[in-house]
Amino acid sequence: MSQIALPLSVRRADDPVRIVIGNANRAVADALTHPQDWPFRTAVLVGPPRSGKSLLARWFAGQGGDVIDGVDTCDETEVFHRWNRAQESGTPLLLVSDSDPWEIALPDLRSRMGAALHLQIGVPDxxxxxxxxxxxxxxxxxxxxxxxxxxxxxxxxxxxxxxxxxxxxxxxxxxxxxxxxxxxxxxxxxxxxxxxxxxxxx
CATH class of the missing domain: 1.10.8 (Helicase, Ruva Protein; domain 3)
Known part of the structure; x- marks a missing residue:
C-alpha cells in the first residue's frame, strides 16, 4: 500500500489528508505520473462516487496538467476548445467523468474522446x-x-x-x-x- 501526499494548497476540509493508493487505483496513479505516454496527451478518468477522482485530478493539476472535472456535464464546444488548446500547448489534459462512455453529440469531440486513454477506479480489496x-x-x-x-x-x-x-x-x-x-x-x-x-x- 502506498500514498500520494497532497500539497496543502489542494487540500479541502472534507478531503482525506492523503490519497490512498491500492489495487483499485494503482494503475490510474501510475498513468497520472506518465502523461507523456497518453495518446494525444489526453486521458478520461471514471470511478465510483467518493473514490477520489477529483482528489487525484487536483493532484494532477498541481503537477501542471489541465483538468476538466465533471466533463460529462460541460458544454461540448468548450471541451473541444480545451482539447485543442491542450494540443497546441503540449499540456496533458485529464477529463473526469461519472460515466464512460457518456453521450457526446459533437462528432469531432466524440472521436477525440474515443482516442483518449481511458482510466477507471475499481473496487477496493x-x-x-x-x-x-x-x-x-x-x-x-x-x-x-x-x-x-x-x-x-x-x-x-x-x-x-x-x-x-x-x-x-x-x-x-x-x-x-x-x-x-x-x-x-x-x-x-x-x-x-x-x-x-x-x-x-x-
Missing amino acids: DMMVEELLWAHAEARGLALGEGAPTYLVPRLERSFAGIEVLVATIDRLSLERKVPATLSVWRDALEAVQGADQPRLI
Missing part, C-alpha cells in the same frame, strides 16, 4: 479498505481503536462511499456517547449504515 478506514479516521481526528479493521473490514460495504459513511457514523456515535470508538460503537455504526435506505455523508 481488503488491504485498501483497511487503509481507507485509517485515512478517513485520520482526517477526522478519530482514534478508531485497536482491532477496528479486523472487525470492520469483513463486514462493511465494498465501496468508497460506504467506507466513508461508516467512519463518519463511528465518529458521530463516539461523540454523541462521549466514549472511545470501540467494539460497541463499531457494531452500532455498522447496523446504522446497513439499515439506512441511503447512506449520507455527515
